[in-house]
Amino acid sequence: MTQPASYYYVPSPSYWPLVGALALLLLAAGAVLWVNGYSSGPLTVSAGFAVLIFMMAGWFRTVIRESEGGLYNKRVDTSFRWAMSWFIFSEVMFFAAFFGALFYARVLSIPDLASVDSQLLWPNFSAVWPNAGPGYKGTFSVMEAMGIPAINTLLLLSSGATLTWAHWGLMKGNRTHLALGLVLTIALGVIFISLQASEYSHAYSEMNLKLTTGIYGTTFFMLTGFHGLHVTIGVTMLTVMLFRVLAGHFKPDHHFAFEAVAWYWHFVDVVWLMLYVVVYWL
Amino acid sequence: METTAMGHAEVHDHGHGPTGLKRWLTTTNHKDIGSMYLWFSFAMFIVGGIMALLIRAELFEPGLQFLDPERYNQIVTLHGLIMVFGAIMPAFVGFANWMIPMQIGASDMAFGRLNNWSFWLLIPASLLLVTSLFVPGGAAGVGWTLYPPLSIQMGMGMDLAIFSVHILGISSILGSINIITTILNLRAPGMTMMKMPMFAWTWLITAFLIIAVMPVFAGAVTMLLTDRHFGTSFFSAAGGGDPVLFQHVFWFFGHPEVYIVILPGFGIISQVISAFSRKPLFGYASMVYATASIAVLSFFVWGHHMFTSGMPVTGQLFYMYATMLIAIPTGVKVFNWIATMWRGTLTFETPMLFALGFIFLFTMGGFSGLVLAMTAVDVQMHNTYYVVAHFHYTMVAGALFSAFAAVYYWLPKWTGHMYNEKLGKVHFWLTMAFFNMTFFVQHFLGLAGMPRRIPDYALQFADFNRISSIGAFGLGISQLLFLYIVVSCIKGGPKAAAKPWDGAEGLEWDVPSPAPYHTWEIQPQVK
Amino acid sequence: MTKQARWAGMPRLAVAGLLALLSGATQAAYKLNFQQPATELAQEVYDLHVWMMWVCVSIFVVVFGVMFYSVIKHRKSLGGAPATFHENTRVEILWTAIPFVILMVLAWPVTKTLLSMRDSSNADITIKVTGYQWKWGYDYLKGEGAGIKFMSVLSTPQDQLDNKAPKNDNYLLEVDNHLIVPVGKKVRILTTSNDVIHGWYVPSLAVQQDAIPGFIRDTWFRADREGSFTGQCAQLCGKGHGYMPIVVDVVSAEKYAAWVAGQKQQMAAGAEDPNKVWPLADLMKHGEAVYAKNCVACHQASGKGIPSVFPALDGSKIATGAKLEHIKTVLNGRPGTAMAAFGQQLSDTDIAAVITFERNSWSNKTGDAIQPSEIKTERH
């Protein structure tokens, strides 16, 4: 049977969207139950994750099959490019909200809490950064820019390079070169995540720096945490790409999935650079 | 599960695609998905509307009658959230799904499956919101603006709202990516950007706004969530945060959001006015630029919702001037519409009536917005019924009226039948009269100082409230007529021609009525 | 007349009808505008609004005059072919430029008023206003009367809210303790809050300022006539949001001085002896009053609270268990919940009394008589 429109591929009916909606329902309802202390919460969340993974596996399998089956022409490819760009733009805006919160705390709320009038409420509070707020009683140490964060910066920068190198391999048709580049990138990503994990545990166990350490702890962990989450997602996607490469997918002139992941990875990279400057450095 | 592909043109005789329930559950067809969006939107409009009637019933006279104060707050919150995210936005996405591919000569949306997912995500999101009424502690009683620290105090209804917003965000971001991509990449040859119908243009810009601000809203509610449960201090002064930070993040989203709910309406009105004036849209290019300017300006005015939060006077001045500037591009639109009518040959079928009602009443809402933008005056009006009146003039007489205009305008194309014109006109006049009865008097309540979001009020506010409540019930019941008109038009009625409106222009009128299941399988050539 | 022509007139008919309805309303002393201003600034705001209204109405009349002209004269039923023009650079520039000029003209006076509105320097009297769920606390910080401090709570009886008694004229706009200020003096108001955001809003003084927990915001007014002015909390602050009105009495300098003297005297006389030992019956009696004023809103007169929102005290572990936990709960509140730290609002005696009341009411029968001294030792 022929496709309805020859110039553009329209997928056939599919249950995956419905499954995906169910997954999010379970995840959301489960999370609500969980944070409110119901014992059914974790279970529901796990079920949600299971359904989500099932959905993603199935949906992506379909997409990959369609792609390898040659159903996607140049125009479909262009659609993917637009879509991925706008998706990354939406991610940029998500991070912008948290960067905005950090900016606001440093430039507006902390100085305001130390203003003349505020002495009525918070006597002796002075505006310095890092700061955990006038109500914070303990002491904590500050995350330094040198050490692990600096190493992590190097790691991510080099991973960007190795990924580009892999892309060259793909375009030249050199599959080993491609696979090796991917492996290196994934390895750098994994090291990054483990270093960040050890940085977190150090913060908690020795520096008394926690998510609950006032606005400094809040912005530090939320910004680096969401970034870490994105690195993890990136590594997962890179791994999928690696398997696809090993399965012989992608052609020098037709490999948008790979490029999309690369775009995503570079985006995560850029976010880190900004984090490094405003969270660790300044 | 995805082995069949659809090959035939007519929905009635294509025996290959799934039928019955399965068709709707699994569809990737933009028309099916558009219909589902529209029905969902109408269902939510009734749910949100019944909540509005509960509000108005409680406010019919002083004293507590039906709702205790907590329930009242919950109902107000859900009314706002459901109307904006459940009724208006999905209605416009429904129109976009149905019409944009047809208008630009594309066979379908760019991503059929994703499109279906965007729709189905609305179901869990609305389920979470509505069930929150029934969980221990009830729904979030914090207003649709979700301000902390009140929202920190709430029970699990608040968490349901938070996750509902996350899912709504995913849905509308994916939907918008789909729309943008479709418009940018699937236009027929010759359909240059500056030849696109206004509806497609306004949606392009709206989709951009959605992608830019929905993630910020998601960020804001995520901060609420971690402040509530994980001990972060975004919004707590003791930890160095600030409750007002939430207001900034929220309104950075919230103000563009109000243009998200009006810009597609502007597009619809532009097309309807031009069709029933039998004259090309006046100032097409300036319409495009005006829409874009509104979108750009909308990112710099959010502070006008926070004039009383104690920002520095320089901030107040900045936001005031920036807000006032929006009157200019919006004025350009109003003037262009009137110039389109000028020396046309006008007829007044129902879509045109709603379009005229739109221009008339939306402008009133715009003017009250301008009054609110004057910081010194807003200090007296903020959080009063004047604001409630303002935004119902823009969102009901604006967004909702434009949706009604769109339904009447395109119903013949969707169903192949003409709707009952007489009843349509009755629907318009009833809606028009009761709308004004409901909301015009609220200006006076606000001027006299009646705060919003209160379940009970002082005696001097009693009479206007009574008028408003009677109007609201009339307005609600009038919508039953709308439902009747639409259903009977689907069921039958005089056959509609491919182009039932002689003045209408655009590719959608080149396909038969009802539009076949697949349109533009061969792209048209636009000259 | 053709059908269309009749319809074309309908919107105006509707508006006319509405206006008729409203003019009927005016006779019954309805307000169609702001409340009567009581300060110079409020008068400016009033005039600004009236002026804005007329500017808008004029634009409206012109714009819709043109539209309705077109609706009536360019109907299809009158025959004639449609024109085809769709552009005219000159008018487009005009209708971009003219609104811009109008806006500048509008913005100018507003800017001036706003600047004076925000200039709170050189105040004669400074008062700190604290929002609580759901009452106001007033604290005279500087100027004549400094040191005076009191709470201001809605005084409309519950029966009227429940429609069990006829509503009096000041329904929902009356409080036990009015804020008293002298006429003609610049009063600076500092707002803050103890729990969630409230809004201190008195329309006839043209004052609305959010009260934000942990932050101080300010505003000011100088009343130019005596009188009693009412307002309400303007920011949604939970279930009692509709029930925290504000009453400001503007009085002459002499009356103000007399009021201050009276307050000072009361404060001196009322200074409690923290070491006094109270009999149980007295504690219960006083405690009941404190409870009625501060706790019923949430925990209810029945002590049963509201399930899942406000816990019952009747039979609660805290109210029947160890004294210390109970005292701590009331003194320090429960951060992150609606249960406020009452240590800042109530005296030792009040707290001792209300705790005693809670421990011996409903089905609670501990027999404890908590003394003010026990509270004092728990404060830090």
Ligand code: HEA
């Ligand atoms: C569809 C939705 C929509 C639209 C389009 C608008 C449009 C505008 N809004 Fe509105 N607004 C809301 C929805 C909307 N608003 C909502 C929901 C809220 C409350 C949220 C909440 O708190 O819950 C709100 C609140 C709100 C406030 C805050 C009030 C307060 O809380 O104190 C302000 C203040 O500046 C404001 C201003 C404006 C302005 C200046 C416009 C302008 O865009 C209007 C421009 C249009 C015109 C001016 C008319 C046409 C122009 C001409 C004919 C040209 C000639 C005119 C002149 C030269 C004057 N709005």
Ligand code: HEA
């Ligand atoms: C697009 C959005 C939208 C729409 C369409 C509406 C529609 C209506 N709204 Fe609302 N409204 C908001 C958005 C909207 N609103 C928002 C954002 C808020 C702020 C919330 C907040 O403060 O947080 C608000 C707040 C708000 C208030 C203020 C509450 C308060 O501050 O205490 C009031 C009070 O009158 C009100 C009334 C109404 C009425 C009478 C309608 C009517 O137009 C509704 C008419 C429709 C129907 C009634 C449904 C259809 C009816 C039938 C099919 C008939 C069958 C049913 C019966 C007759 C029972 N709305």
Ligand code: CUA
């Ligand atoms: Cu306090 Cu509303």
Ligand SMILES: [Cu+2]
């Ligand atoms: Cu706004």
